[in-house]
Amino acid sequence: MSPVPFSSTTEGDDSLPPERLLSIIRFQTEIAKAGLDLGEVIERVAHLAQDLTEAAGAALELAEGEEMVYRAATGIAAKQLGLRIRRQGSLSGLCVEQGAPLSCEDSETDPRVDREACRSVGLRSMVVMPLTHGGIPVGVLKVLSERPNAFTPVERNTLRLISEVVAAAMANATLYTAQVEEARDLFARATQDSLTGLGNxxxxxxxxxxxxxxxxxxxxxxxxxxxxxxxxxxxxxxxxxxxxxxxxxxxxxxxxxxxxxxxxxxxxxxxxxxxxxxxxxxxxxxxxxxxxxxxxxxxxxxxxxxxxxxxxxxxxxxxxxxxxxxxxxxxxxxxxxxxxxxxxxxxxx
The missing domain is CATH 3.30.70.270 (Reverse transcriptase/Diguanylate cyclase domain)
Known part of the structure; x- marks a missing residue:
């Protein structure tokens, strides 16, 4: 079956059953509990996204130069933490480039995917959502399955909604981290002797x-x-x-x-x-x-x-x-x- 791109506007929120909407609310609560530690946020996101969509695995990839890097991974993708794939020639890279959600129904027939990377993970189908910061896609959240055609419009809409929460949480954590690092730098400069490098x-x-x-x-x-x-x-x-x-x-x-x-x-x-x-x-x-x-x-x-x-x-x-x-x-x-x-x-x- 041919690959299926989809738009965040094609399937409305009302396509989600009430129990799924409640699950999304619980997801938001769990992400809030992760606080302002960026590493904790993205790790919890991957676990919750897999559970919420009943996927076989999930990954949060960040765009770093010409590569997409697995910065959090669960389920069938867990062993791929730190995996680097080229942005060009991968569905994740295309998602970042277009800033739009994408889905793959079968990685063996989809020309947009990095087939070898998919095989190393063990996935056959996936849904990929862009994560944006300041209007710029900086990474993707994706859920994975070992089976072709595993994801329905419900899972796609679910991922679309939670990706907005994830992007906001990552932006807050990133801002906080930058502020903490800036404060640490100011403290270091205020308490360090410039000649010897010792404390002052x-x-x-x-x-x-x-x-x-x-x-x-x-x-x-x-x-x-x-x-x-x-x-x-x-x-x-x-x-x-x-x-x-x-x-x-x-x-x-x-x-x-x-x-x-x-x-x-x-x-x-x-x-x-x-x-x-x-x-x-x-x-x-x-x-x-x-x-x-x-x-x-x-x-x-x-x-x-x-x-x-x-x-x-x-x-x-x-x-x-x-x-x-x-x-x-x-x-x-x-x-x-x-x-x-x-x-x-x-x-x-």
């Missing part, structure tokens, strides 16, 4: 206050290591600020390589860094860690034809032993850091 003072303070609340609630300790790079002025005066910036990035990399994933390293500004130690069991061990960290980051730093010693002075304090808030802890950490710095100067003299 704002991020450190934010992480500290979160950690302090948790430490108080759970009766745990929290540590802060305040770090000051030794000799930055000498490097700047000898080789310029580009050399100083390179030295700061090198120190940041050395520090980062020695920390646990749970710790937060930030550049507070200038030549000053700080570490939030998320887990501290023994205050004295934490202080010894500061001494060991200073020893391990020490080493030669070469810039062009000059070699400098890259070193840092570190003061470590612990909540609640050394202070009850950030101001008190930073004050004590500053004192401990300058005590180490004086010791470094005395050793050099």
């Amino acid at each position: 003072r704002a991020l450190f303070y934010d992480r500290f206050h979160q950690g302090l609340k948790l430490a108080r609630r759970q009766g745990r300790r929290l540590g802060i290591a305040l770090i000051d790079m030794d000799g930055l002025k000498r490097i700047n005066d000898s080789c310029g600020h580009q050399a100083g910036d390179t030295a700061l990035r090198t120190l940041a990399q050395r520090l980062q390589a020695l920390l646990r994933e749970s710790d937060t390293l930030a550049r507070l500004g200038g030549d000053e860094f700080a570490i939030l130690l998320a887990t501290v069991n023994d205050p004295e061990a934490a202080r010894r860690f500061g001494v060991q960290l200073a020893e391990r980051v020490r080493g030669d730093f070469a810039y062009e034809d000059q070699v400098f010693e890259l070193a840092a002075s570190i003061g470590v304090v612990v909540f609640p032993e050394d202070g009850a808030d950030l101001e008190a802890l930073l004050r004590e950490a500053d004192l401990a850091m300058y005590a180490m710095k004086r010791a470094h100067h005395a050793a050099r003299d």
Whole structure:
């Protein structure tokens, strides 16, 4: 039998029996429950479309460049998740191109389909509906059967109605995702030090206050290591600020390589860094860690034809032993850091 295109206006909504209309309402409710996670929306759509039309499988394909990509798949199409087919020479691609619903009664005789792709899925007939965003088709929702001539006008009208719901849900989820990504990008830029790529003072303070609340609630300790790079002025005066910036990035990399994933390293500004130690069991061990960290980051730093010693002075304090808030802890950490710095100067003299 020849392929049958159909229009969304040829079969009215009144051709659907009342129980099918109720099923469509339930479909809308289920899609609303998927919320604003685009991945969750399209996955749920495929499952519900298959159930609603009593198909053997369903797929939601997105148009990506010159290909149609299975981004959700159920039933006989489940193993094809991620399958890519050429837009040209496929019924899905034609549906996107025309922006109109299409049906295939037998894939073995329909010249518009990608016959090999149909055989790999195991389908013989299908109904394909365009999904539009901003008036532009961006993909298709289709239901599949292993039998020829499996779909009646009721299934076609059902798919037409739910495709409108799906397109709206995808548009909302896409907009939300874009807004979330934009907000994340703004947050990242607002809390990242542009020179070193570390967190900045704002991020450190934010992480500290979160950690302090948790430490108080759970009766745990929290540590802060305040770090000051030794000799930055000498490097700047000898080789310029580009050399100083390179030295700061090198120190940041050395520090980062020695920390646990749970710790937060930030550049507070200038030549000053700080570490939030998320887990501290023994205050004295934490202080010894500061001494060991200073020893391990020490080493030669070469810039062009000059070699400098890259070193840092570190003061470590612990909540609640050394202070009850950030101001008190930073004050004590500053004192401990300058005590180490004086010791470094005395050793050099």
